Amino acid sequence: MTHDAAILKAQEIASRGLAPSAAQNDKAGRFSTEAVESLGESGLLGLMLPADVGGAGLGPRTFAILTATLAEADASVAMVYLMHILGTAVISAARLSAAQALTPILQEIGAGRHLSTLAFSEAGSRSHFWAPISRAHRNGNGVRISAKKSWVTSAGHAHSYVVSALAPEGAGPADSTLYLLTAETSGLSVAGPWDGLGLRANASAPIALDDCEVSSNFQLTDDGEGFPAMHNVVLPLFSLGTAAVALGLCRAAVTGTTSHLKSAKFEHLGLSLGESLPTLRAQLAAMQIDTDGLSARIDDLVDHLEKPRETTALRVLETKAAAGEVGISVTSAAMRVCGGAAFSKHLNIERLFRDAHAGAVMAPTGDVLREFIGKSLLGIPLF
Numbered sequence: 001m002t003h004d005a006a007i008l009k010a011q012e013i014a015s016r017g018l019a020p021s022a023a024q025n026d027k028a029g030r031f032s033t034e035a036v037e038s039l040g041e042s043g044l045l046g047l048m049l050p051a052d053v054g055g056a057g058l059g060p061r062t063f064a065i066l067t068a069t070l071a072e073a074d075a076s077v078a079m080v081y082l083m084h085i086l087g088t089a090v091i092s093a094a095r096l097s098a099a100q101a102l103t104p105i106l107q108e109i110g111a112g113r114h115l116s117t118l119a120f121s122e123a124g125s126r127s128h129f130w131a132p133i134s135r136a137h138r139n140g141n142g143v144r145i146s147a148k149k150s151w152v153t154s155a156g157h158a159h160s161y162v163v164s165a166l167a168p169e170g171a172g173p174a175d176s177t178l179y180l181l182t183a184e185t186s187g188l189s190v191a192g193p194w195d196g197l198g199l200r201a202n203a204s205a206p207i208a209l210d211d212c213e214v215s216s217n218f219q220l221t222d223d224g225e226g227f228p229a230m231h232n233v234v235l236p237l238f239s240l241g242t243a244a245v246a247l248g249l250c251r252a253a254v255t256g257t258t259s260h261l262k263s264a265k266f267e268h269l270g271l272s273l274g275e276s277l278p279t280l281r282a283q284l285a286a287m288q289i290d291t292d293g294l295s296a297r298i299d300d301l302v303d304h305l306e307k308p309r310e311t312t313a314l315r316v317l318e319t320k321a322a323a324g325e326v327g328i329s330v331t332s333a334a335m336r337v338c339g340g341a342a343f344s345k346h347l348n349i350e351r352l353f354r355d356a357h358a359g360a361v362m363a364p365t366g367d368v369l370r371e372f373i374g375k376s377l378l379g380i381p382l383f
Contacts, residue, residue: 001043006062007066010069013038014070018032018073018074018077019073022073022076022201023351028201031201031202032076032077039081039112040112041112043056044056045110048060049106053092053106054106054107060236061302063241063244064241064243064302067241067244067248068247071244071245071249072251072252075245075248075356076200076202076355079153080153080154080202080203083116083117083118084154089237090118090220090234091106091160091180092106095220095225098217098218101215101217102218108159114159115157115158115160116161117153117155117160118153119161119162119164120149120164121150121151122147122149122150127361127363127365128173128364129164129230129363131174131176133166134148134164135166136177139213141216142214142216142219143165143213145181146210146211148208149161149207149208150206151204152205152206154202155190155194155205156207158183159182163180163181164178164179164226165226167223167224175227176227176230177221177224177225177226178230181209186213187211188209189207190205190207191205193205197357197358236305239316239317240298240305242323242362243294243298243301243322244298247291247294247298249352250291250326250330250356253291253333254291256349258274260347261274261284280337283337284337286333287330287333287334287337290326290329294322294326300315301315314373314376317373318369320359320369321366321369323359324360324362325366327356328356331349331352334349334353335350
């Protein structure tokens with residue numbers, strides 16, 4: 001699959017499958033299994049996997065454009081896709097001793113029949129997702145894990161979960177190990193409903209691990225090496241993907257606002273809102289400027305990921321922090337400009353507004369990211 005073919009497939013799925021059902025799925029809080037099936041049948045679930053396991057072998061540039069395309073139609077599906085790509089990346093980068101056991105799963109992903117996700121966050125460490133409170137315990141040739149994981153996208157729908165836990169002999173909060181648990185693992189269950197303000201259709205429910213047994217074949221990292229995998233494999237793609245979701249939301253907000261300013265009229269004046277009120281035109285222009293600025297920032301991050309350099313780590317942190325703020329700013333402006341039509345839910349603007357706010361609470365949060373950036377600039381260790 002080429003870059004252009006992948007983007008075309010995403011555009012078709014977004015326009016024909018996601019956009020028509022996004023509002024109803026949001027209202028009902030319904031996870032779209034149809035969307036996942038379409039992504040699988042199109043070959044997009046294996047987007048970044050190598051060809052030898054059936055993947056497309058494409059990179060972060062395609063991933064970013066594709067994710068933004070999905071988000072413009074339905075940010076919930078885009079987030080499901082993003083978390084799947086992250087889970088897949090961790091599985092693909094697993095230690096060599098697990099390769100034989102994991103290859104069939106990667107082949108299933110490449111064939112579009114397997115959805116994965118991450119299960120890192122725990123209430124005890126909150127937005128510090130890299131510091132699990134749970135601990136794995138030795139059990140013969142593997143470990144047993146008991147944990148309560150929060151904010152697990154695709155909970156109850158994913159076929160596998162990349163789970164973090166403190167290593168059995170881990171001494172500090174960053175001494176974690178990553179494991180792969182399949183949905184059929186005894187003791188794994190969805191621990192509650194998902195009824196969020198935004199991204200209501202991505203099933204980000206908590207899951208419980210009750211003395212779950214994991215063989216050494218499904219230990220993804222060496223003991224205590226979970227944090228480097230989170231930092232080097234997960235965080236760059238997560239920052240890029242969440243920024244792409246924000247970009248899709250901004251583009252949808254600009255499109256929706258533009259349409260409203262053209263179609264809504266002061267009938268007694270015979271003029272549209274856009275023709276009548278220069279203040280609204282100015283706000284629309286500011287929305288477009290901010291949206292294009294975010295697009296440029298994402299392009300810059302892609303360039304840094306393709307050609308890593310000294311400033312790459314800083315760009316990873318900056319991009320997610322900036323994207324969250326821009327997403328909220330642009331969709332908030334859309335709510336103001338569209339006024340009562342947006343507030344009364346006659347437009348899709350209020351869904352975009354709610355979805356954009358989800359980025360602010362996804363770890364690492366903007367406050368945490370700014371702390372990291374400040375420390376980095378001052379030469380202070382981040383951890």
